[in-house]
Amino acid sequence: MDKFDKKILDILQHDCTLAVSEVAAQVGLSTTPCWRRIQAMEKNGIIRGRVALADPEKLNVGLTVFVMIKTNQHNPQWLNDFGQIADEFPEIIEFYRMSGEVDYLLRVVVSDMKAYDSFYKKLIDKANFADISSSFAMEEMKYTTALPVNYL
Template sequence: MDDFDKKILQILQHDCTRSVSDIADQIGLSTTPCWRRIQAMEKSGIIKGRVALADPEKLNVGLTVFVMIKTNQHNPDWLNDFSQISEDFPEISEFYRMSGEVDYLLRVVVSDMKAYDAFYKKLITQASFADISSSFAMEEIKYSTALPVDYV
């Protein structure tokens, strides 16, 4: 990736609805080379997809819960099963395998505490856990889907 690609990617990460000609004008390229660069980044997998970001408050899922999971089953079968189970929970917006004290971290979005309680009760019937604890986000200070491009 050169500087043009980085600039294109920065623009698209903030607004993927921008026209190719608008992006090209902003970075000092003509439209066709700009379009080719975007196509190349999509083909190579640098650009994984283009999405619309929804407002959680307007969708009534304004409560963010970080769920820390510990298991005593550290094997590929358990992880595969739990990964499949997580697909049945639209409330799980992110799912990570961690190092340290916690084995897995989930980011869960729900409408309120009652909805989280229902989610929790359903989750614990689906898999075996050694421990589950939850932390509730009180305020979102920073949220971004844009990734830094300076490390390429």
């Protein structure tokens, strides 16, 4: 990727609704070469998709909960089963396998504490955990979906 690709990617990560001609103008290319670069990034999997970012407050899922999970079952079958369980919950919007003291970290969004309690009860009913704890986000200090392009 050259400087044009990096700039195109940076622009699209902040607003993918821009017309290709607008992106091209900001980058200093004509429309066709800019479009070809975008298509190449999509084909190569650099651009995985284009989405609309919804406002959690307006969708009544303003409570963000980080759920830390420990298990005593470190095998592929348990991980596969738990991955399938996680897919059943639309409240789980991020799911990571971790190093360190916590085995898995979930980012969960719900409307309120009562909704989280309901989610929690359903989750522990479906999977066997050695330990599960939750931390509630009090304030979002920074949120972005734009990845840095300066490491390319």
